[in-house]
Amino acid sequence: xxxxxxxxxxxxxxxxxxxxxxxxxxxxxxxxxxxxxxxxxxxxxxxxxxxxxxxxxxxxxxxxxxxxxxxxxxxxxxxxxxxxxxxxxxxxxxxxxxxxxxxxxxxxxxxxxxxxxxxxxxxxxxxxxxxxxxxxxxxxxxxxxxxxxxxxxxxxxxxxxxxxxxxxxxxxxxxxxxxxxxxxxxxxxxxxxxxxxxxxxxxxxxxxxxxxxxxxxxxxxxxxxxxxxxxxxxxxxxxxxx
Numbered sequence: 001x002x003x004x005x006x007x008x009x010x011x012x013x014x015x016x017x018x019x020x021x022x023x024x025x026x027x028x029x030x031x032x033x034x035x036x037x038x039x040x041x042x043x044x045x046x047x048x049x050x051x052x053x054x055x056x057x058x059x060x061x062x063x064x065x066x067x068x069x070x071x072x073x074x075x076x077x078x079x080x081x082x083x084x085x086x087x088x089x090x091x092x093x094x095x096x097x098x099x100x101x102x103x104x105x106x107x108x109x110x111x112x113x114x115x116x117x118x119x120x121x122x123x124x125x126x127x128x129x130x131x132x133x134x135x136x137x138x139x140x141x142x143x144x145x146x147x148x149x150x151x152x153x154x155x156x157x158x159x160x161x162x163x164x165x166x167x168x169x170x171x172x173x174x175x176x177x178x179x180x181x182x183x184x185x186x187x188x189x190x191x192x193x194x195x196x197x198x199x200x201x202x203x204x205x206x207x208x209x210x211x212x213x214x215x216x217x218x219x220x221x222x223x224x225x226x227x228x229x230x231x232x233x234x235x236x237x238x239x240x241x242x
Contacts, residue, residue, distance in 0.1 A: 009212040010056055011067070014168065016206030019046040028196045031173050034103060040193035042083070044172045044203055053163040058214050062162065064094065065147065066113050066154035067209040071172060072142040072202045073118050074194055081139050082192035082199075083174035085117035089208075092169040096156040110171065111156060116143045142205060150211050163212070170208065 021027035027045040071089060074082045092110040101112045120139045126132070147154050176191045 007214060009058070009062070009214050010053070010163075012050065012168070012210040012212065014046075014048045014170070014206070014208045014210075016046065016072075016204045018048055019203060019206070020049065021045055021047045022200050022203060023196070025196055028194055031171070033175070040176050040191045042174045042176045042194060044194060046170045046172065046203065046206060048168045048170075049166055050168065051166050053165065056163040056212070058158070058160045058163060058212070060160055061215040062158050062160065063213045064156045064158045064162070065150040065211045065213060066145075067150050067211045068146045068207070069114055069209070070142055070144050070205060070207045071114075071116070072205040073139060074174065074199050074202050075139075076192065079139075081118065081177065082194070083176045085119075086175040087116060087118065087143055088112060088171075088173040089114040090171040090173065092171060093162070093165055094156055094158065096158075099156060110169075113154065113156065114145065116145060118143055151213065155213075158212070170206075172203075172206070 016022075027047070028041050029043050029045070030039050030041055031043040032039070069089065071087050076082055089112070090110040091113045094111040094113065096111045099111045103112075118140050174194065176193060179190045179192050
């Protein structure tokens with residue numbers, strides 16, 4: 001009796017300071033939402049290059065898993081987030097036909113691999129001059145996530161030629177917040193926006209780790225005869241058997 005099980009093939013690491021488009025004006029643009037009709041710059045495109053993957057051969061059963069990610073918060077000069085808590089990450093090298101979302105339904109869009117919210121914590125602050133004590137709301141510098149079950153969660157199917165790629169692109173999409181101190185002459189509902197000149201440094205903090213899995217066949221017969229040795233299966237059930 002033979003079983004298919006997934007084995008780790010390689011890891012891919014991406015760091016924001018390696019983004020080839022960090023100072024490219026065209027990499028900062030608007031991604032429209034269905035209901036909210038603002039047109040401010042709310043998306044950052046990041047491009048990375050890994051040249052030495054072509055020697056890795058994959059089968060038609062290969063999968064990609066999100067292992068960890070850090071997505072930065074974009075702050076104003078007053079250290080208030082320019083956006084609401086919602087942050088989405090799309091991977092443009094992935095078009096998993098089994099992944100759908102309510103915004104795009106996977107029509108002409110890259111696959112959503114991660115969506116989360118930044119948190120705010122109340123901290124006690126003491127004024128060094130007056131010694132007055134106040135509660136100050138501090139926001140996290142970003143969203144930090146680590147997948148504890150990469151063989152089961154946040155996994156996506158990939159084609160056998162996935163490792164032929166040398167360029168990998170991510171979209172970070174923020175739901176921008178209203179600017180409460182906007183110039184009155186601009187009218188109501190003025191939103192913040194991502195500014196390349198002042199915000200590009202925040203994207204250096206981006207980090208992402210992906211794991212590539214493929215299947216391997218394993219013979220699980222015991223040495224005693226035609227009996228399945230279940231102790232060799234490990235903690236998880238096999239993916240397929242016949």
